[in-house]
Amino acid sequence: MPALTNQRINGIRLWDTLMEIAQIGGTPKGGVKRITLTETDKRGRQVFRSWCEAVGLQVRYDSMGNMFARREGRDPSRAPVLFGSHLDSQPTGGKFDGALGVIAGLEVMRTLHDLDIITDAPLELVNWTDEEGTRFGRAMMGSGVWAGLLKEADIKALKDEDGVTVGEALASIGYEGTTPAAPFPADSLFELHIEQGPILEAEETQIGIVTGAQAQIWYEAIVTGQDSHAGTTPPVARKDALLTAARIIELVNATMREQGDTNIADPGRGTVGRLYVVPNSPNVIPGEVRLTVDFRNPSNARIAEIAETFPLKAEAIAAANGCKLTLRPVFRVPAQPFDPDCVDLVRQAVQKLGFSAREMVSGAGHDAVHTATIIPTAMIFTPCKDGLSHNEEESISPEEAEAGAQVLFEAIVARANRPL
Numbered sequence: 001m002p003a004l005t006n007q008r009i010n011g012i013r014l015w016d017t018l019m020e021i022a023q024i025g026g027t028p029k030g031g032v033k034r035i036t037l038t039e040t041d042k043r044g045r046q047v048f049r050s051w052c053e054a055v056g057l058q059v060r061y062d063s064m065g066n067m068f069a070r071r072e073g074r075d076p077s078r079a080p081v082l083f084g085s086h087l088d089s090q091p092t093g094g095k096f097d098g099a100l101g102v103i104a105g106l107e108v109m110r111t112l113h114d115l116d117i118i119t120d121a122p123l124e125l126v127n128w129t130d131e132e133g134t135r136f137g138r139a140m141m142g143s144g145v146w147a148g149l150l151k152e153a154d155i156k157a158l159k160d161e162d163g164v165t166v167g168e169a170l171a172s173i174g175y176e177g178t179t180p181a182a183p184f185p186a187d188s189l190f191e192l193h194i195e196q197g198p199i200l201e202a203e204e205t206q207i208g209i210v211t212g213a214q215a216q217i218w219y220e221a222i223v224t225g226q227d228s229h230a231g232t233t234p235p236v237a238r239k240d241a242l243l244t245a246a247r248i249i250e251l252v253n254a255t256m257r258e259q260g261d262t263n264i265a266d267p268g269r270g271t272v273g274r275l276y277v278v279p280n281s282p283n284v285i286p287g288e289v290r291l292t293v294d295f296r297n298p299s300n301a302r303i304a305e306i307a308e309t310f311p312l313k314a315e316a317i318a319a320a321n322g323c324k325l326t327l328r329p330v331f332r333v334p335a336q337p338f339d340p341d342c343v344d345l346v347r348q349a350v351q352k353l354g355f356s357a358r359e360m361v362s363g364a365g366h367d368a369v370h371t372a373t374i375i376p377t378a379m380i381f382t383p384c385k386d387g388l389s390h391n392e393e394e395s396i397s398p399e400e401a402e403a404g405a406q407v408l409f410e411a412i413v414a415r416a417n418r419p420l
């Protein structure tokens, strides 16, 4: 195989197709509402399927509705190189979260078709079911079942607010395939995604070479104090669960900032995103507060350190405020490194194309983080305006989309043609 030169994806066609899919579930504010397993999702899937078939791809879907569009390679004994992302969105989502990876993958397939290039390994473009988790409360469910990390029966029994199960919703849009959602022999997976954070834009960098995903630990906490009268209970007699919770929130924030809080690329995340106050009455000192705590860090050692020190410090705060703290770890995942060879193909593609790039870890969860547990995986990030995502104003430029898709093209072709 001669060195690949002048094989360029069509940036205008890529952009036009991104704008076209964005109309399916398009909102007046310019965003997208294409919630998983709805009629809108179905329309998106149908048009995606027709685009795939127009360039000769064989489209199939498994029992979780994950779609695979296959292009045969020269060597039938080789396992396919997978690439893709997700076409579902948040209720007030943007045009590019997920769609960029799928439509850029389609553009790769179209370019190969136009240039009559057959790769050694087959290629499969993937649209994973329900990455967002917005309807059934479980994110990345399609890739999670496929990778064997989630049980299909459990996931299919999950209900939305109207009591509709995942299984019923899949059947109702006609995307419950007969092939089990389970890993088949696959060579690797590449996912292009918007960064959903501010680093690339702030550093005026075109491409993020993603080396892995962060470690995470989540807690559910209950602070127990004592309900009492706002007008009669003196300071010394108060057991204020909300004040205690506020001080624990400060601790979460301070813990996050320990590794630096001046540079945009400083690691460490710590968030309290949910708070229930009981009895939640204006003139009662709250006797109970329930809250969630979410810590993330690229370093497993740092998460281990937080797991050791945070509970002790939080309990000390509760005790000092006359309250009791129950802290339950509900979720913990180690950092998930991506495959060094696949990451290196992304690095080589960036160098060959002359793009500016930085290595980074993914702050968010992605389908690729699931596949990385069983097959060689890598991700490519492109900048997004103001780091904004899960928002109707999410925005990228045509040039940014084109650069990301071109890197995806190079990495996939190199991987599919590598000598075994």
Ligand SMILES: [Zn+2]
Pocket (backbone or CB within 6 Å): 086, 097, 098, 131, 193
């Ligand atoms: Zn996404």
